[in-house]
Amino acid sequence: MPAEAYLWFKSLHIIGVVVWFAGLFYLVRLFIYHVESNDLDEPIQSAFKSQYVLMEKRLANIITTPGMVLTVLMASGLLIIQPSWLGQRWMQFKLLFVAGLLIYHFFCYRIMSQLESDECNWSGRQLRALNELPTLLLVIVVLLVVFKNQFPTSAASWLIVSLVIFMAASIQFYARWRRLRKENSEIM
Ligand code: HEM
Structure with a gap:
């Protein structure tokens, strides 16, 4: 196989990752809007729900799953060309976290079918918390x-990680504060 093949597989692998995550992030966002449409009056509620079911199915089947398939297929190509990666510790950890991501992916399908049959017990707040999981997995896998086997352990590295977590948490708190403020102004 030409040496260029590895780079093609890697480029398409990264494109697959971007598409997969775009789908995963937006899918759970749609679940949140879907669950929160329970607060609407009929017949608007039914109209919104059937629109969300359609959007969720299209997003999952046309974007998210093809992104996942592309990621896994291209990753297999990379490993066929360079099987020695499999013996490395970082790759074994990576595969463990990717397995978690695949479970999350199929779990989203489960929630999607529960939403379609109006049997979903997840609240908007729980779904928001669930939506943090792929972000965490993305950060760890990247x-x-x-870094491969030189995974960062120095104080400076952890300072950067803490700063990123602090920024992400601040954005979440600000979004929550705005949501609560909006809810309170609707009650008054
Ligand atoms: C099916 C599971 C996966 C396998 C077997 C796999 C395998 C690989 C391999 C062998 C490489 C090339 C490493 C190199 O040449 O240095 C690679 C690169 C990469 N993978 Fe994966 N991968 C998988 C899933 C993922 C996922 C889910 C993500 C994102 C969350 C991801 C993100 C990346 C990135 C960003 C690169 C480029 C890294 C670089 O060039 O420095 N991979 N992957």
């Missing part, structure tokens, strides 16, 4: 693949 750090593993970039």
Whole structure:
């Protein structure tokens, strides 16, 4: 196989990752809007729900799953060309976290079908918390693949990680504060 093949597989692998995550992030956002449409009056509620079911199915089947398939297929190509990666510790950890991501992916399908049959017991707040999981997995997997066996452990590295977590948490708190303020102004 030409040496260029590895780079093609890697480029398409990264494109697959971007598409997969775009789908995963937006899918759970749609679940949140879907669950929160329970607060609407009929017949608007039914109209919104059937629109969300359609959007969720299209997003999952046309964007999210093809992104996942592309990621996994291209990753298999990379491993066929360079099987020695499999013996490395960072790759074994990466595969563990990717397995978690795949479980999350199929779990989203489960929630999607529960939403379609109006049997979903997840609240908007629980779904918001669930939506943090792929972000965490993304950060861990990218750090593993970039740093490989030199995974950062120095104080400076942890300072950067803490800063990123602090920024992400601040954005979440601000969004929550705005939501609560809006809810309170609607009650009054
Ligand atoms: C099916 C599971 C996966 C396998 C077997 C796999 C395998 C690989 C391999 C062998 C490489 C090339 C490493 C190199 O040449 O340095 C790679 C690169 C990469 N992978 Fe994966 N991968 C998988 C899933 C993922 C996922 C889910 C993500 C994102 C969350 C991801 C993100 C990346 C990135 C960003 C690179 C480029 C790193 C670089 O060039 O420095 N991979 N992957």
